Amino acid sequence: MTEPLPLDHGHLQKLVTADLVRPDHLLGAHPVTENGVEGVRFAVWAPAAQHVSVVGDFNGYNGYDNPMQRLEFGYWGVFVPSARKGQRYKFRVTGADGRTLDKSDPYGRFFEVRPATASIVWDSDYVWHDDTWMADRTQRFDRPVSVYEVHLPSWKKRDDGWFLNYRDLAHQLGEYVVYMGYTHVELLGVMEHPFDGSWGYQVTGYYAPSSRMGSPEDFKYFVDHLHGLGIGVLLDWVPGHFPTDEFALAKFDGGPLFEYADPRKGFHLDWNTYIFDYGRNEVVMFLIGSALTWLQDYHIDGLRVDAVASMLYLDFSRTEWVPNIHGGRENLEAIAFLKRLNEVVHHMAPGCMIVAEESTAFPGVTTPTPFGLGFDYKWAMGWMNDTLRYFEEDPLWRKYHHHALTFYNAYRTTENYVLAISHDEVVHLKKSMVMKMPGDWYAQRAGYRAFLAMMWATPGKKLLFMGQEFAQSTEWAYEDGLPWYMADQPDHRGVMNLVRRLNALYCQRPDWHTGDLKDEGLLWIDADATDESVYAFLRRDPGSAAWSLVVANLTPVFREQYPVGTPQGGDYRVLLSTDDGEYGGFGTQQSSLTASDEGWNSQTHSLRLNLPPNSVLVLEPVQPPAVSDRR
Structure with missing residues (x-):
């Protein structure tokens, strides 16, 4: 449990100036005792709002009982003696546009299970058991990193079709990952989100694990247990955009607040989402605070930052765009934010890795700040595209594309690369990995085994999406659990045995990992x-x-x-x-x-x-x- 900070002038000013203070220690809902009275202190940022009150189980959702006081710098706060841990609440915001909406807490730690959207007052009392792991959590680039990418809601499901609890997943997934020889798991779909079909990439709860699979304590148990097994835990993190749902961040105080005001900068046409305003210190603090919450409070070992290219370029996937002050296409505010993020994380959560999903040739992604963005690793998107195109070719024509497999060696040490075959490669009619291979079923499996061996033998850290380790023949479907019956069939079991052997070679042989980045x-x-x-x-x-x-x-x-x-x-x-x-x-x-x-x-x-x-x-x-x- 972290003691909340007082809502005084000094701490509120730190949020405005983007000083090193965790914003969630001031804002959100905090069970406290004031003048000997137990209750909950609520605080929220809504500078353009005309009126804000907190409504919930403690007042029958009556907007008149607990109006919030306007504080400095656009913040609002109130102490509610009748509120307790476990009760639902929302902020009732009358915005600058005159509309009154009930908003979930941007700093909420726990939420109702979708489709309900209320925040839940929460205060964690979990006792960790991973002191040894945390003390040894240092970043060494010569260590093996073999990542099993997992969408927890669909890795396995209960017999009735509902999601497994984080604690059940801790044991079942943990045992499996140890058996397969991976060093890390990477989780998508963990931060709270309203729409299952977004796979967790349209986040509304940047400080909360999804309640679909249990409580924050359940998720901490998951991480704790995996650490006890010697497995690191990484999370997908989405600071590039957020959904338009009215109950969440969108137009929070009646107008653009977390998002850019100009839709040419503030709206993603591809994803129908808003783009964070990286020029506002309060937004920068909101995002960095979210990253630190996962790394410090939840003991997460690293973040994979989603869609970095969409943040770096003002003309990303758009024809109408606003140049920067120099007339260029780079989003200078987003670049400054990413540098600040990596500096703060490496200072306040040493030993954690920050990985960029960056699909262009933007220079210096893994170069330390101030000369580069400061990420630890970058996904090798060029390697992925070249290698997949080669293996998808009819073998008769591969000789004409021979150097697709050698080209990566020409630039592989310009960044610290992760060779990633992720969920994006096995959805939307792209076929599963084994079914991308040409030929009959035997040739497909032989080709896929060769692909996997070349991937593991090529310098770079490794990442493979769930199901591909046993040659899942169907595309990934987020609605269903993995087709585990396939893993019991000899044809699929053989590929699983190969991945186990590749992980063993990679992790146990220094010649297969110490030179990954050299x-x-x-x-x-x-x-x-x-x-x-x-x-x-x-x-x-x-x-x-x-x-x-x-x-x-x-x-x-x-x-x-x-x-x-x-x-x-x-x-x-x-x-x-x-x-x-x-x-x-x-x-x-x-x-x-x-x-x-x-x-x-x-x-x-x-x-x-x-x-x-x-x-x-x-x-x-x-x-x-x-x-x-x-x-």
């Missing part, structure tokens, strides 16, 4: 075998001599005794073959793996490998390589 992490052996559609490269640990050899044959042609250069002679062992029977392949095995002294691919030695169709092989020398062998 040039030395990968050395191409053969990047130009276009006619054969074969790729060969080394994954390397920059801090030691350790390396492994990755060879991919991405056509349905068996290649016998194919020459591949290596930097070391002697015997080799297979760490992974996606054609292994355990993963659903034919189990093609090669009896002898000894490198000869014959140089190849500019290397001193070479192997003759039998390459199964649509497959990836990973090998390592039986004898550890000498330091002098690294080049």
